[in-house]
Amino acid sequence: MQRQLTNFKARWKKYFSSFLENPAYRVIFATINHHRLLILLNIHANLLAAAFEGTTFGSIYLALQVLQDDQVDSLLNHPIIANTFLSSFLHEFTQGQLFIGLIVLAVFMQFLRHSFEYIGAVSSDYLSARIQAQMVERIFAQIMSFTFSCASSYKVGDLVTYINQTAYTIQRQIYYIDIIFVTILTIIAQAVVLFTISPGLSGVTIIICAIALLLQKSLIPRIKRTAKQVAQVRANVYKQIVESLQALRVIHIFGRQLEARQQVHELQRHLVPKLEYQSRLSRLTKPLGNTLTLITIATLLIIGYFMLRDSAAVLPSLVTFLAVLNRLSMHLNGVTEKNNRLAENAGDFNRLREILEPEGKEFSRVGGKVFNGLKKEIKFDHISLQYSEEQKLALKDVSFVLEKGKVTALVGGSGAGKSSIADLLVGLYQPTSGVILVDGEDLNEYNMTSWRSRLGVVSQDTFIFNTTIGNNIRYGKPSATEEEVRKSAIAAQADQFIREFPQGYDTVVGERGYRLSGGQRQRIALARAILKEPEILILDEATSALDSHSEYLVQEALKEFQRDRTVLVIAHRLSTIVNADQIIVLENGEVMEQGSHEALLNQGGKYLDYWRLQSESQSSQVT
Numbered sequence: 001m002q003r004q005l006t007n008f009k010a011r012w013k014k015y016f017s018s019f020l021e022n023p024a025y026r027v028i029f030a031t032i033n034h035h036r037l038l039i040l041l042n043i044h045a046n047l048l049a050a051a052f053e054g055t056t057f058g059s060i061y062l063a064l065q066v067l068q069d070d071q072v073d074s075l076l077n078h079p080i081i082a083n084t085f086l087s088s089f090l091h092e093f094t095q096g097q098l099f100i101g102l103i104v105l106a107v108f109m110q111f112l113r114h115s116f117e118y119i120g121a122v123s124s125d126y127l128s129a130r131i132q133a134q135m136v137e138r139i140f141a142q143i144m145s146f147t148f149s150c151a152s153s154y155k156v157g158d159l160v161t162y163i164n165q166t167a168y169t170i171q172r173q174i175y176y177i178d179i180i181f182v183t184i185l186t187i188i189a190q191a192v193v194l195f196t197i198s199p200g201l202s203g204v205t206i207i208i209c210a211i212a213l214l215l216q217k218s219l220i221p222r223i224k225r226t227a228k229q230v231a232q233v234r235a236n237v238y239k240q241i242v243e244s245l246q247a248l249r250v251i252h253i254f255g256r257q258l259e260a261r262q263q264v265h266e267l268q269r270h271l272v273p274k275l276e277y278q279s280r281l282s283r284l285t286k287p288l289g290n291t292l293t294l295i296t297i298a299t300l301l302i303i304g305y306f307m308l309r310d311s312a313a314v315l316p317s318l319v320t321f322l323a324v325l326n327r328l329s330m331h332l333n334g335v336t337e338k339n340n341r342l343a344e345n346a347g348d349f350n351r352l353r354e355i356l357e358p359e360g361k362e363f364s365r366v367g368g369k370v371f372n373g374l375k376k377e378i379k380f381d382h383i384s385l386q387y388s389e390e391q392k393l394a395l396k397d398v399s400f401v402l403e404k405g406k407v408t409a410l411v412g413g414s415g416a417g418k419s420s421i422a423d424l425l426v427g428l429y430q431p432t433s434g435v436i437l438v439d440g441e442d443l444n445e446y447n448m449t450s451w452r453s454r455l456g457v458v459s460q461d462t463f464i465f466n467t468t469i470g471n472n473i474r475y476g477k478p479s480a481t482e483e484e485v486r487k488s489a490i491a492a493q494a495d496q497f498i499r500e501f502p503q504g505y506d507t508v509v510g511e512r513g514y515r516l517s518g519g520q521r522q523r524i525a526l527a528r529a530i531l532k533e534p535e536i537l538i539l540d541e542a543t544s545a546l547d548s549h550s551e552y553l554v555q556e557a558l559k560e561f562q563r564d565r566t567v568l569v570i571a572h573r574l575s576t577i578v579n580a581d582q583i584i585v586l587e588n589g590e591v592m593e594q595g596s597h598e599a600l601l602n603q604g605g606k607y608l609d610y611w612r613l614q615s616e617s618q619s620s621q622v623t
């Protein structure tokens with residue numbers, strides 16, 4: 001017995017600590033704390049609803065008692081009534097009038113009960129709406145606060161699922177908790193009525209109900225386990241579908257539609273038996289509950305008859321007792337059923353914990369020194385980078401200096417580590433060893449927002465938002481005037497094609513708007529960077545999607561723009577970087593050669609090979 005008690009205590013302790021440690025609940029409590037009036041309204045409305053449920057049956061019990069001739073006088077002479085004004089007032093009525101009056105009173109009590117129940121339900125929905133909004137925002141904020149490397153380690157499909165499921169999961173969680181709370185209050189009110197009528201019979205009822213509940217409770221852990229598995233398999237299916245939808249173009253090009261369908265089919269095949277098992281378990285609770293109820297009522301009728309047969313009010317007592325008990329069992333079934341639904345929801349709810357808890361995640365650092373501009377140089381000091389433990393080093397002991405106002409070009413084959421250097425400079429990834437010194441200070445010490453506000457980045461993949469072209473360019477500087485936007489578009493050789501659209505700069509592009517070619521997207525990205533007037537410009541194959549003529553024009557514009565800026569350029573066409581102040585040749589993550597165009601040609605190494613290769617075939621690429 002002692003051991004069972006200790007086990008019981010330990011289980012509850014574990015349950016409550018896991019409950020309190022779940023960050024999703026912390027968000028819920030924080031939101032509730034902000035809306036105390038709503039929760040107070042909810043609690044009071046539900047308490048009143050429960051109280052009116054109790055008084056309804058009190059009225060019915062009295063009405064049935066009034067029907068018995070010998071009970072009217074004893075009722076009117078009851079001390080609660082006899083000493084009040086009600087005594088003379090009630091004596092005016094006939095037996096029939098008293099009966100009807102009490103039944104009308106019971107109906108009115110039910111009306112009040114349902115009115116308060118309605119207020120309770122609406123206040124709970126209001127709270128739920130606020131919690132849903134708060135939770136979606138919290139999860140989005142959480143994802144946004146991850147470092148880029150941490151966020152990009154998740155599959156987009158996974159992140160979309162987190163956001164997608166949140167509102168619905170929270171809605172169900174709050175709904176079930178509220179319904180269980182309301183029903184328990186109602187059950188308490190009904191229990192009070194039962195005890196008032198016959199404590200002995202109520203005691204017997206409790207014993208029978210406890211046995212019934214225990215039987216049903218053994219199902220819950222299994223339902224929970226299955227729900228978790230179903231949620232996991234569903235998430236896998238969803239992830240697979242989202243990934244295929246994102247890769248539609250590639251799937252069509254490679255004619256892999258059938259394989260994509262088969263992958264989804266394979267995952268679904270695991271889902272169906274799990275859903276069937278889940279159904280068998282959860283559907284069992286209702287027939288089990290109903291059968292147990294029937295057995296309970298029959299037992300109580302027999303025991304009740306023996307216990308109450310000597311009492312004067314045997315009929316009203318038994319009738320009211322059974323009527324209340326019937327409703328109580330209905331509510332008990334409701335609690336069990338909602339508890340099962342809550343257990344089913346646990347799978348989805350726990351998935352929120354996965355994304356919300358800080359363990360195993362990397363967060364962007366806030367604070368740090370404000371970057372007020374480059375004074376002298378940026379130094380890559382013995383930098384190595386390894387993206388993950390399973391991968392080889394992407395950069396190995398790389399050292400070089402980007403001088404203020406100078407153009408540095410990175411050259412090398414595919415996978416040599418050029419973009420990795422650019423990403424380190426932006427602060428998207430942290431070096432595994434070594435340090436990036438900005439005017440002698442570790443880049444990590446700087447406030448990233450102030451650092452990035454001085455950077456302009458144009459990379460190979462350009463994201464175009466589903467808004468106007470003007471707004472897409474303005475992303476680099478939200479306060480820019482139309483004139484400034486246009487100037488930067490001219491500099492990026494984008495103005496002409498933009499004006500050819502019927503709505504010009506107001507043309508909505510992106511998902512549902514006009515489709516832009518790769519070159520057009522790159523020029524918009526370039527205009528975005530130019531508008532920002534960055535002090536440090538990073539061009540990662542920024543003109544790779546342009547035809548030779550457009551590239552020439554953009555290069556000309558860039559020449560002007562690059563003046564007095566510190567530039568890191570990654571180029572595949574060597575002709576575009578011959579004038580760079582410094583060229584760094586990378587291979588397999590290592591610096592092979594370093595110097596000006598002329599110096600490197602004279603050195604007769606890797607750079608000369610690249611140069612010869614490109615000179616032979618002007619259109620061939622280095623990478």
Ligand SMILES: Nc1ncnc2c1ncn2[C@@H]1O[C@H](COP(=O)(O)OP(=O)(O)OP(=O)(O)O)[C@@H](O)[C@H]1O
Nearest residue numbers: 387391394412413414415416417418419420421623
């Ligand atoms: N986000 C990432 N996660 C894991 N590995 C990465 C990531 N980005 C790059 N790598 C790996 O790091 C190495 C260097 O890649 P990087 O993109 O820097 O090369 P690159 O010279 O820019 O190549 P390319 O010219 O083809 O763009 C490659 O082996 C690549 O697979």
